[in-house]
Amino acid sequence: MARIVMKFGGTSVADLDRIRNVARHVKREVDAGHDVAVVVSAMAGKTNELVAWTRGASPMHDAREYDAVVASGEQVTAGLLAITLQSMDINARSWMGWQIPIRTDNAHGAARIMEIDGTELIRRFSEGQVAVIAGFQGIGPDNRIATLGRGGSDTSAVAIAAAIKADRCDIYTDVDGVYTTDPRVEPKARRMKKIAFEEMLEMASLGAKVLQVRSVELAMVHKVRTFVRSSFDDPDAPGMGDFDNPPGTLICDEEEIVEQEVVTGIAYAKDEAQISLRRLADRPGVSAAIFGPLAESHINVDMIVQNISEDGSRTDMTFTVPTGDIEKALAVLDRERSKIGYDAIQSEAGLVKVSVIGIGMRSHAGVAATAFRALAEKGINIKAITTSEIKISILIDSPYAELAVRTLHSVYGLDKG
């Protein structure tokens, strides 16, 4: 007997048939004797419809009222799932954010969870009741509904798991786990059994769109063991209720991963654009002069590469932005040219960033050299490189993206089971 949080996204609850399928997943865990809290998103398409209405009412809408409108989607799903569970003789009760309560800060539309009182949920577990919780929402200090921003239901699920000290948080989604790379690019990609929080953070933020980054951060902080698994599997297939080893990928503390691979995955992000500032004055404050104005213009800068200057006076600075932001970025840099002080500006859009990720590389030398050699053998030119303790990111021309992913996936032995 354990305590489990089960989270189902919009496509998993898109209609009454799918809600019934979700209820069968829940029943399996209830029948196994576990305490169960379910977190649900709005039915697929519903949030978009509600958001469009708020925009139609006024493009400059009040975030508090946006929240009141948009949070209704999860409310509907929570009620419908509770009804469906009851029809299967499961004692179930829906919970809105304000009822638990899930207390957030006052940043309506993109609120952060501050505190969850799990007392009543836990008391009702002891009465055999399943909690069906509307995801994506809480209540702010102003006593008004606050939503957590798009994809916030993952964050709700992990935060609730932490609050009720759940043994596991299962994120049911439309993929059956986290893969060593994108299977559409490399059919030999394998589903991982386990991945460390830090690795998942890099995978998530680098474009492996399985889990919201915030939810992984939260899981890491509170050490919430999080399974990514498919809601479209037959709920009663063999092994689905295996407590220690359900089908899917476990995101967990690195200490739980006994045999850590050196490299666990290859991620990629398309539509990167590179900007290089040439012969920049190499003086304190020059970085702030560049990236301050870009941040103020809401341009998201990713890779930053600065070489040490040869003579201590002039240097080059290269960084990437989303291709869609390149015109805006160039305009900002042109406007700030005299303050920054550079000779020339060069840019190139339509690039791809490929990243090699693995906690094991902290203790292994030569990981980067392996990547560079493998790409060189395929004639792939490297435009820029950044590294962190557990990641190497390489900027290349976009036609080589798939080849680079497959090459790296193979050279680190990820093809083999």
Add this chain to the structure above:
Amino acid sequence: MARIVMKFGGTSVADLDRIRNVARHVKREVDAGHDVAVVVSAMAGKTNELVAWTRGASPMHDAREYDAVVASGEQVTAGLLAITLQSMDINARSWMGWQIPIRTDNAHGAARIMEIDGTELIRRFSEGQVAVIAGFQGIGPDNRIATLGRGGSDTSAVAIAAAIKADRCDIYTDVDGVYTTDPRVEPKARRMKKIAFEEMLEMASLGAKVLQVRSVELAMVHKVRTFVRSSFDDPDAPGMGDFDNPPGTLICDEEEIVEQEVVTGIAYAKDEAQISLRRLADRPGVSAAIFGPLAESHINVDMIVQNISEDGSRTDMTFTVPTGDIEKALAVLDRERSKIGYDAIQSEAGLVKVSVIGIGMRSHAGVAATAFRALAEKGINIKAITTSEIKISILIDSPYAELAVRTLHSVYGLDKG
């Protein structure tokens, strides 16, 4: 400067354009300097969709979860209207039932309002803020959303008007007031300027579907002056903002109606069925023996006519039920025949009840006689008669319904302005 509650039904807020039109009505009153609370229903069709989902999830659904799902419709409208008002530079804020709070009893799905705390609403009026309140909902003693039953937004509006001591409660609907009779039957029907609560109660329950009966009862108890008016009028047309005399019908205390007409309106109800029990034992308890079992079978009995028996031993009893319930009613009476003790049973479906309503008839003799004579002159046969202090109801064959309504409308002088 006064305090006004404005209520808009589902057809008045069916889409963003209509919500914008509603906002213009609100702006007119705000610009006039009034404190304004707005009560809204769900967008037309939305409640039906939500109800269908709860039934699809399980035909035997839990009323608490039904309430959580269905109340979301009003939540959406309240947020969207608040946004729309803000875009017109009106300080507006949405309120769900649980936020005010509107406290109800525990009868989920058909809850009654127990108490409304208007303190915060009134405080915000003083800051110039408009309250946009989700109708049809409150919060039960179990801290769960409770809905008031279909049409409950009228009741919400009147209850809120009582709680905040509003000078007026304006019910905006798809008709422009209460008429002396159905204008589709009698084109000469006139819109009343005023009607007493008691008269409106008879009009509402007798089939003039303008206002929910419960809301009129509540208005009568709390003496809430209630205007029925059209949401489809141009919000800025001349006279729309006339505080004492807006277009529409005022439902008010009879004391406010200086020149009381003897008869104010003619209502009718179709699809009545008559049942007569012949040569019934005239003994105590016989009525209970008949109507107890019918009530237990949820059959709504309307007119009841019992003659005084000639010799004190045997009598006849006639009553009406909805035509849709006649088979069920006859089955119940057949089953209970030995307990009730009657000789024969007769029934006839497809009848019409026409009612003459007017507070003035309390102090005027001959009102009923006038009706009977007028109908006789047209050759209309009267099947049964019941009367109350302010109403005469007459059961006739349905082909004569329109003729009877027009005849009575004319004989009491209602055609004339």
